[in-house]
Amino acid sequence: MGEMLRAAMAIAVKDLAVEWRTKTALVSSLAFAVLVLAVLFFARDPTAVSAVDVAPGALWVTFTFAAMIGLNRAFLMERENRALDGILLAPVPRTALFLGKVAANLAFVAAVEVVSVPLFVLFYDVPLWDRLPALALVIGTATFAFVVVGTLLSSMVVRTRFSEIMLPLLLLPFLVPPVVGAVQVTARILAGRPLSEAAGWLRLLLAFDIVFFAISTLLFTATLDE
Amino acid sequence: MTQRDRALLFARRGTLVTAVMLVALAGVYVRALLFTPIERFQGPAQKIFYVHAPAAWSALLAFAVTGVLSILYLWLRDRRLDLAGAASAEVGVAFSVIMLTTGPIWGKPIWGTWWTWDARLTSTLFIFLLFVGYIVLRGALVDPEMRARYSAVIGIMGLVLVPFIHFTVFLFRTLHPDPILMKPDKPSLPGDMLLTLLMSFGVFTVLYVGFLAQRYALGLLEDLRDEEAAGHAVS
Numbered sequence: 001m002g003e004m005l006r007a008a009m010a011i012a013v014k015d016l017a018v019e020w021r022t023k024t025a026l027v028s029s030l031a032f033a034v035l036v037l038a039v040l041f042f043a044r045d046p047t048a049v050s051a052v053d054v055a056p057g058a059l060w061v062t063f064t065f066a067a068m069i070g071l072n073r074a075f076l077m078e079r080e081n082r083a084l085d086g087i088l089l090a091p092v093p094r095t096a097l098f099l100g101k102v103a104a105n106l107a108f109v110a111a112v113e114v115v116s117v118p119l120f121v122l123f124y125d126v127p128l129w130d131r132l133p134a135l136a137l138v139i140g141t142a143t144f145a146f147v148v149v150g151t152l153l154s155s156m157v158v159r160t161r162f163s164e165i166m167l168p169l170l171l172l173p174f175l176v177p178p179v180v181g182a183v184q185v186t187a188r189i190l191a192g193r194p195l196s197e198a199a200g201w202l203r204l205l206l207a208f209d210i211v212f213f214a215i216s217t218l219l220f221t222a223t224l225d226e
Numbered sequence: 227m228t229q230r231d232r233a234l235l236f237a238r239r240g241t242l243v244t245a246v247m248l249v250a251l252a253g254v255y256v257r258a259l260l261f262t263p264i265e266r267f268q269g270p271a272q273k274i275f276y277v278h279a280p281a282a283w284s285a286l287l288a289f290a291v292t293g294v295l296s297i298l299y300l301w302l303r304d305r306r307l308d309l310a311g312a313a314s315a316e317v318g319v320a321f322s323v324i325m326l327t328t329g330p331i332w333g334k335p336i337w338g339t340w341w342t343w344d345a346r347l348t349s350t351l352f353i354f355l356l357f358v359g360y361i362v363l364r365g366a367l368v369d370p371e372m373r374a375r376y377s378a379v380i381g382i383m384g385l386v387l388v389p390f391i392h393f394t395v396f397l398f399r400t401l402h403p404d405p406i407l408m409k410p411d412k413p414s415l416p417g418d419m420l421l422t423l424l425m426s427f428g429v430f431t432v433l434y435v436g437f438l439a440q441r442y443a444l445g446l447l448e449d450l451r452d453e454e455a456a457g458h459a460v461s
Contacts, residue, residue: 149383152383156376159367161366173352176352177390177393212386215383219300219383222300222378
């Protein structure tokens with residue numbers, strides 16, 4: 001187990017180092033996130049709907065869209081020069097590859113989110129600072145959910161034609177439970193309601209995390225063997 | 227028996243079953259329209275029920291079969307399981323289209339709205355879209371072995387996703403009628419209507435089998451053609 005985690009960590013660090021050298025995906029995801037946040041601010045009738053009412057939805061649409069354009073990157077870069085074969089030849093369990101990719105993607109999406117949240121507060125003028133721990137909790141559980149499923153799906157779609165359109169097409173149905181749940185909890189948090197009011201949604205998010213983490217880890221090996 | 231013979235056998239039997247069931251379906255509809263009492267509150271609009279519910283049943287049955295065949299494929303790695311799973315997914319998409327078109331037509335006069343985001347509507351819509359994605363994914367993969375593995379992964383994930391979507395929307399609330407058939411005490415449908423409905427369920431289920439057999443036969447033949455083409459390319 002310790003060895004597996006070490007291997008996973010090595011893969012994650014490698015991925016992040018490669019990303020850090022070019023920063024192409026990070027910068028484009030960040031710019032994209034800012035764009036979506038700004039555009040969604042105008043996607044309402046300002047005389048009828050206040051910005052706070054669309055804020056939770058805007059935040060999560062931003063997160064999922066920005067994550068989606070970043071998720072393919074993890075396996076796209078392994079496709080060049082058949083780099084994936086090199087990793088598969090290494091004497092590490094294949095699950096470690098999946099865990100490493102999940103960890104790198106989590107770090108990537110977290111970076112985008114850390115930058116987006118202050119901008120979100122700024123753009124939408126939501127009172128947030130005292131509720132940050134609760135918000136961090138829901139962002140963490142929901143992000144984990146879609147990064148896990150997204151990593152598994154991207155490991156497959158990068159080897160298809162039209163991989164850019166294929167990932168959203170396959171991933172979006174899986175985002176319904178985590179994103180709907182996250183929006184509901186976020187709305188409660190922004191309205192200053194106690195977190196216990198959203199206990200059902202939090203349980204749903206947690207159950208989704210556990211079930212899909214288990215099944216994705218299990219199924220990942222099936223996407224590899226040739 | 228060669229693969230071609232088996233495919234042709236499936237095609238013949240599938241066509242026969244389908245033809246018989248389409249006649250039976252016409253029979254069910256004659257019974258539903260002429261010999262089944264008109265529902266007191268909904269009037270004639272309720273007749274669509276006898277298509278809508280059985281089509282929904284066949285669609286979900288088809289997707290469940292795809293899910294189970296996906297699990298079996300990853301376990302046994304038999305190509306026929308993959309072809310059958312894909313055939314079932316396609317038939318399921320076809321039945322879903324029937325369900326998703328008859329539903330709004332029924333919903334408009336009775337609920338006053340074409341569409342509502344209730345638990346069952348939403349979960350069937352997303353599961354339908356997921357299986358559209360499944361079919362598109364298959365189209366984008368050339369290597370049959372890889373296609374089979376990837377489809378199986380999506381099929382299994384879909385199976386796990388359905389209860390989650392259902393529960394998600396359940397935390398919202400719902401317009402869709404509660405189950406009238408599968409519930410602890412006896413079905414709350416008058417005998418005549420119940421009989422018509424059950425006949426329709428039976429017809430739709432066997433119709434599913436007929437479609438599945440035909441589509442599976444087609445899959446076998448496509449598989450054979452691809453293999454022959456690959457063989458020619460090598461030699």
